[in-house]
Amino acid sequence: DQQVKQNSPSLSVQEGRISILNCDYTNSMFDYFLWYKKYPAEGPTFLISISSIKDKNEDGRFTVFLNKSAKHLSLHIVPSQPGDSAVYFCAASENYGGSQGNLIFGKGTKLSVKP
Amino acid sequence: DAGVIQSPRHEVTEMGQEVTLRCKPISGHNSLFWYRQTMMRGLELLIYFNNNVPIDDSGMPEDRFSAKMPNASFSTLKIQPSEPRDSAVYFCASSWDLLSGANVLTFGAGSRLTVL
Numbered sequence: 001d002q003q004v005k006q007n008s009p010s011l012s013v014q015e016g017r018i019s020i021l022n023c024d025y026t027n028s029m030f031d032y033f034l035w036y037k038k039y040p041a042e043g044p045t046f047l048i049s050i051s052s053i054k055d056k057n058e059d060g061r062f063t064v065f066l067n068k069s070a071k072h073l074s075l076h077i078v079p080s081q082p083g084d085s086a087v088y089f090c091a092a093s094e095n096y097g098g099s100q101g102n103l104i105f106g107k108g109t110k111l112s113v114k115p
Numbered sequence: 116d117a118g119v120i121q122s123p124r125h126e127v128t129e130m131g132q133e134v135t136l137r138c139k140p141i142s143g144h145n146s147l148f149w150y151r152q153t154m155m156r157g158l159e160l161l162i163y164f165n166n167n168v169p170i171d172d173s174g175m176p177e178d179r180f181s182a183k184m185p186n187a188s189f190s191t192l193k194i195q196p197s198e199p200r201d202s203a204v205y206f207c208a209s210s211w212d213l214l215s216g217a218n219v220l221t222f223g224a225g226s227r228l229t230v231l
């Protein structure tokens with residue numbers, strides 16, 4: 001049973017437009033959420049994160065939004081660039097007495113940004 | 116730092132053979148993770164070490180899989196005997212598990228295993 005779900009396997013966006021990648025989770029104990037980006041033949045790389053005490057975190061063109069009541073988070077990329085084409089993984093973890101637990105990953109969404 | 120180093124990058128073997136995947140974590144990181152990526156299941160955690168001690172191996176699919184971390188700079192994931200369904204990309208990742216911080220993992224480039 002998947003605790004972190006990315007229901008869209010793929011997304012295609014025009015360069016310059018906004019990309020919105022979605023992620024849902026089922027475990028209400030998750031309190032830290034991350035997005036990773038993965039290019040072919042490389043390992044995933046950390047992109048941006050958000051703690052459950054916030055509902056928004058922004059880093060340049062990337063913004064993550066968290067809706068705890070809906071157990072939903074999203075990653076916005078604006079403006080999208082062809083170099084953003086990659087697989088994006090959503091991940092979540094619980095806090096065990098002050099120490100973060102293991103990351104649980106979604107299956108990923110493949111983003112294609114067309115010139 | 117060269118990052119997390121995994122070897123081999125590609126391995127093709129025949130069913131029944133033993134496979135050993137290797138990982139060198141980032142110096143100073145005290146947590147090490149082995150993940151497996153498949154189309155069907157995405158990225159799934161196999162096992163997690165903290166200070167060289169296995170903490171959670173509940174993701175190891177069966178007894179054919181074993182992992183060791185003899186010291187802070189080296190870990191192995193062994194499959195014996197290998198089966199075609201073990202074909203996947205295996206990632207090693209490490210982190211500095213800050214008590215009050217977030218567990219941001221740094222991943223290696225992965226080892227692509229094909230079992231014929």
